[in-house]
Amino acid sequence: MTETSESLGRRASMADVAARAGVSGQTVSRVVNGSPRVDPATRARVEAALAALGYRPHAAARALRTGRxxxxxxxxxxxxxxxxxxxxxxxxxxxxxxxxxxxxxxxxxxxxxxxxxxxxxxxxxxxxxxxxxxxxxxxxxxxxxxxxxxxxxxxxxxxxxxxxxxSDHEGGARTAVEHLLALGHETVWHLAGPEASYAAAARERGWRAALEGAGVLAPPVVRGDWSSASALVVGGSIADRPDVSAVFAANDQMALGMLRALAEAGRPVPGSGAGGVSVVGFDDVPDAAQYAPSLTTVRQDxxxxxxxxxxxxxxxxxxxxxxxxxxxxxxxxxxxxxxxxx
Structure with missing residues (x-):
C-alpha cells in the first residue's frame, strides 16, 4: 500500500519523507528550505515523496528555525x-x-x-x-x-x-461624475461617506474636481455612514428637491438607500422625463447588478x-x-x- 499521512495515522515527518525518498533527513531539510545544495535528480525524488506523503512543515518548528x-x-x-x-x-x-x-x-x-x-x-x-x-x-x-x-x-x-x-478613489469618483455630466445633467449631488474616512474624502475630492473642471458649482454635501440605512434617512433631503437629477453615492450600500429614498419620493430612476434621477455608486459589490435598476458604479479591484x-x-x-x-x-x-x- 502507498503510504500517505492518512495511512501512517499521523502527520508525516521529515524522517518518513527521507525513508521514502532514500535520502538523509538533512537532504529533506535542504529541499524544504530551498537550499541550492541538492542535485536536481535528488530534489525531484524528495519533492515526489513530499507530495505523496502530504508533508507540511510544522509551524512551531519552522518558527524556531526562521524566527518567523x-x-x-x-x-x-x-x-x-x-x-x-x-x-x-x-x-x-x-x-x-x-x-x-x-x-x-x-x-x-x-x-x-x-x-x-x-x-x-x-x-x-x-x-x-x-x-x-x-x-x-x-x-x-x-x-x-x-x-x-x-x-x-x-x-x-x-x-x-x-x-x-x-484604490484610485479620487480618479474613480471623477470619472463617475464626468459620466453624469456627459449625460446632460447640470450638476451632480454627492452622498458622501464619513468625514474621518480617507476613501470618503478622496471620493469627495474627485466629485468636486469633476464639477470644477466643468465650471459647475458643487451642491451641499449630504453625508452618511456607509450604510444603506443612513442613506435612506439623509437621502430624503436630496430626493425631495425637484432640481436634483443626478446623485453620486460614495459606496454601493448608500446608493441602495438612495434608490429607496427616491422611490419613496416618487422619483423614477433613471427616468427620462421630469423628476427622473440618475444614480452612481462606488465599489461594484456583487449585488450591484441585481439592484432595481441595476447600478452604474465604480469598480474597485x-x-x-x-x-x-x-x-x-x-x-x-x-x-x-x-x-x-x-x-x-x-x-x-x-x-x-x-x-x-x-
Missing part, C-alpha cells in the same frame, strides 16, 4: 461594511497563496486606545507584520506603530513609517488590492526591510441601467 511565525495580523474597524469584508476576503486569499496565516482584530468604536491594544495583542501573538484596513488607517496615522512590526496600511496618505496600498498589500508586507518580512512607498490600484466605471440622459 508565518502569521500576519489584520486590523479593521468593523466587518459590517461590504468593502471591509471584501477586502478581508481578498487578503485571506492572498495570504494563503503565500502560506501565511491570519489573525484578525476588530477595533469597534474605541478608537486610538483600541488600536494600541490591537498592536500589543498582535505583538504578543508573535505576528511577523500587520495590515491596517480602510477606516482604521486614520488611527494608524495618529499612532506610533510598534518598533520592529512591519506594517502596510490600506487607504492612507503616503507615510514614511509604513507602505500604503490604495479588491483582489488586486489584497494581493499588493500582502505582497508588500511579505516581502518586507522576508527581506527584513520595512515596507515603504505607495501603490495605487486603478478603478473602472461600470455603466448599467441606473444612469441615463437627463
Amino acid at each position: 511565525s508565518q502569521t500576519i495580523g489584520v486590523i479593521v474597524s468593523t466587518l459590517a461594511s461590504v468593502g471591509n469584508s471584501r477586502m478581508l476576503e481578498a487578503v485571506a486569499r492572498a495570504a494563503a497563496d503565500r502560506d501565511y496565516a491570519l489573525t484578525v482584530v476588530t477595533l469597534g468604536a474605541n478608537g486610538r486606545e483600541a488600536l494600541a491594544g490591537a498592536f500589543d495583542r498582535l505583538r504578543g501573538q508573535g505576528v511577523d507584520g500587520a495590515l491596517v484596513l480602510n477606516e482604521a488607517s486614520a488611527l494608524a496615522r495618529e499612532a506610533e506603530p510598534p518598533r520592529g512590526l512591519h506594517l502596510v496600511v490600506v487607504d492612507s496618505p503616503a507615510d514614511d513609517r509604513f507602505a500604503v496600498v490604495e 479588491f483582489d488586486v488590492l489584497g494581493h499588493r498589500a500582502v505582497a508588500a508586507l511579505a516581502e518586507g518580512i522576508e527581506s527584513g526591510v520595512a515596507p515603504a512607498g505607495v501603490s495605487t490600484v486603478p478603478t473602472e466605471l461600470i455603466v448599467r441601467a441606473s444612469t441615463a440622459p437627463r
Whole structure:
C-alpha cells in the first residue's frame, strides 16, 4: 500500500519523507528550505515523496528555525461594511497563496486606545507584520506603530513609517461624475461617506474636481455612514428637491438607500422625463447588478488590492526591510441601467 499521512495515522515527518525518498533527513531539510545544495535528480525524488506523503512543515518548528511565525495580523474597524469584508476576503486569499496565516482584530468604536491594544495583542501573538484596513488607517496615522512590526496600511496618505496600498478613489469618483455630466445633467449631488474616512474624502475630492473642471458649482454635501440605512434617512433631503437629477453615492450600500429614498419620493430612476434621477455608486459589490435598476458604479479591484498589500508586507518580512512607498490600484466605471440622459 502507498503510504500517505492518512495511512501512517499521523502527520508525516521529515524522517518518513527521507525513508521514502532514500535520502538523509538533512537532504529533506535542504529541499524544504530551498537550499541550492541538492542535485536536481535528488530534489525531484524528495519533492515526489513530499507530495505523496502530504508533508507540511510544522509551524512551531519552522518558527524556531526562521524566527518567523508565518502569521500576519489584520486590523479593521468593523466587518459590517461590504468593502471591509471584501477586502478581508481578498487578503485571506492572498495570504494563503503565500502560506501565511491570519489573525484578525476588530477595533469597534474605541478608537486610538483600541488600536494600541490591537498592536500589543498582535505583538504578543508573535505576528511577523500587520495590515491596517480602510477606516482604521486614520488611527494608524495618529499612532506610533510598534518598533520592529512591519506594517502596510490600506487607504492612507503616503507615510514614511509604513507602505500604503490604495484604490484610485479620487480618479474613480471623477470619472463617475464626468459620466453624469456627459449625460446632460447640470450638476451632480454627492452622498458622501464619513468625514474621518480617507476613501470618503478622496471620493469627495474627485466629485468636486469633476464639477470644477466643468465650471459647475458643487451642491451641499449630504453625508452618511456607509450604510444603506443612513442613506435612506439623509437621502430624503436630496430626493425631495425637484432640481436634483443626478446623485453620486460614495459606496454601493448608500446608493441602495438612495434608490429607496427616491422611490419613496416618487422619483423614477433613471427616468427620462421630469423628476427622473440618475444614480452612481462606488465599489461594484456583487449585488450591484441585481439592484432595481441595476447600478452604474465604480469598480474597485479588491483582489488586486489584497494581493499588493500582502505582497508588500511579505516581502518586507522576508527581506527584513520595512515596507515603504505607495501603490495605487486603478478603478473602472461600470455603466448599467441606473444612469441615463437627463
